[in-house]
Amino acid sequence: MMNRTIVIGDLHGCFEEALDLLDRIGPSKDDRIIFAGDLVDRGPMPRACVELAMQYECVLGNHEEKHVQQRKRPLRDLLPDHARTRAELGDEHLSYFASLPLTIALPEHGAVVAHAGAFPGVAMTEQDRYHLLHVQCVRPPERKSFWPSKAPVGYSFWATQWAGPERVIFGHTVLDKPFVGEHAVGLDTGCAHGGPLTAIVLPDWKLVSVHSRQPRTKTARVAAYEVMPGVRCFS
Incomplete structure (x- = not known):
């Protein structure tokens, strides 16, 4: 069987779901596993998610960047969710965040992973x-970028405008279902909010998901902003 590349969407502390997803995909020792960033915050097991990703590959997410930027701030000055994560992390985890690349190119698939x-x-x-x-x-x-809920008239989701040549595999924006476009694939389906955890498996570009073990939040129930026909995001 051809070696596969498996890209997994934002974990946000959902370690058990990550194990469920890997179990469903059944990677071999020769398969390549890449996480799309945002390993931490929100979900119950951020440290375990980081230590799982450390065994494979990962791009930097904005949540990892935030923890690096705040590493010298006392816990009392952090948002409660960030403080809970920081209390579980050691210097080795923050150093790992600082070492993460912004992108991972997959030229054999005409693709690139960016958070x-x-x-x-x-x-x-x-x-x-x-x-x-x-x-x-x-x-x-x-060059400005806005959350969908804050975007002025005339602004639209970047992935509907991206024309390649690389097909960008991304997370970050929480979607009610995966975004699958000609030049972009979005994988963050809001596992920490009770949505699925989603991966894409190359070279077949097959989407695989598992159910969340987290309670379904109000955020996950109402997706108000359409980013492409049939796909909405939470903002």
């Missing part, structure tokens, strides 16, 4: 850090 996505019309080699970690709704050539 949030990419700014349309800019080559992947020239993308800035902010957009790789945070991009959502944009209106090129303006």
Whole structure:
């Protein structure tokens, strides 16, 4: 069997679901496993998620970046969710976050993994850090990015504007179902909010998901912003 590349969406502390997903996919020792960032916060087992990802590959997510930026701040000054995560993490985990790449290229599949996505019309080699970690709704050539709920008229989701050539595999934006476009695939289906945990398996581009073990939150029940026909996001 051909070696596979398995890209897994945002874990956000959902370690047991990650094990469920890997069990369903059944990776061999020769398969490549990549996490799309945002391993921590929200869910119940952030440290276990980090230590799982440390065995494989991972791109930097905005939540990992935030913990690196705040590493010298006392816990009392952090948001409660971030403080709970930080209390579980050691210096070795924060150093690991600081070492993570912003992208992982998969030229054999014509693809690249980036946590949030990419700014349309800019080559992947020239993308800035902010957009790789945070991009959502944009209106090129303006470089601002907005949450869907805050986006002015004329702004739309970056992945509907991205024309390649790479197919970007991303997380970050919580969707009610995977985003599957010609040039982009979105995998964050909100496991920490009670939605599925989703992966894509290459070279077949097969989506695989498992049910969340987390309680379904109000956020997961109401997806108000359509990012492409039939796919909505939470914002």
